[in-house]
Amino acid sequence: MTRGREKKIMAYVVTGACVDCVYTSCVDECPVAAFHEAPDKLLINPETCIDCDACVAACPVEAIHAEDDVPEDQQEWIAINLTAEEFPVIEAAKDALKGPKCVNPNAA
Ligand code: SF4
Ligand code: SF4
Numbered sequence: 001m002t003r004g005r006e007k008k009i010m011a012y013v014v015t016g017a018c019v020d021c022v023y024t025s026c027v028d029e030c031p032v033a034a035f036h037e038a039p040d041k042l043l044i045n046p047e048t049c050i051d052c053d054a055c056v057a058a059c060p061v062e063a064i065h066a067e068d069d070v071p072e073d074q075q076e077w078i079a080i081n082l083t084a085e086e087f088p089v090i091e092a093a094k095d096a097l098k099g100p101k102c103v104n105p106n107a108a
Helices: 076-081
Strands: 012-014 034-036 039-046 064-066
Touching: 012 039, 012 076, 039 076
Parallel strands: none
Antiparallel strands: 012 064, 034 039
């Protein structure tokens, strides 16, 4: 399936469960620094991601999905991750945000 992108399609996507939780434990698993830090969430840069699957199990709120497995009610997150380059790369885990909208502040 083509999405009008020249390099490749996106393979891994951060979805809504990350918002305001931002545990960042996924970051330390990524071998290519594909995560970018927006104010209330992380996003995966599809130009950097090598589709290795290493980050998925590290997320305590199961926010990361392969693009083909993004739940129906989270489909808008595929487009949101395309904006990742608007935000700085995050290369190391840090304290979780655990803001008021975090779906599970006790997950980790
Ligand atoms: S581990 Fe999950 S909740 Fe934490 S920053 Fe990564 S995607 Fe977001
Ligand atoms: S799938 Fe691999 S390369 Fe892509 S964001 Fe996750 S850990 Fe990084």
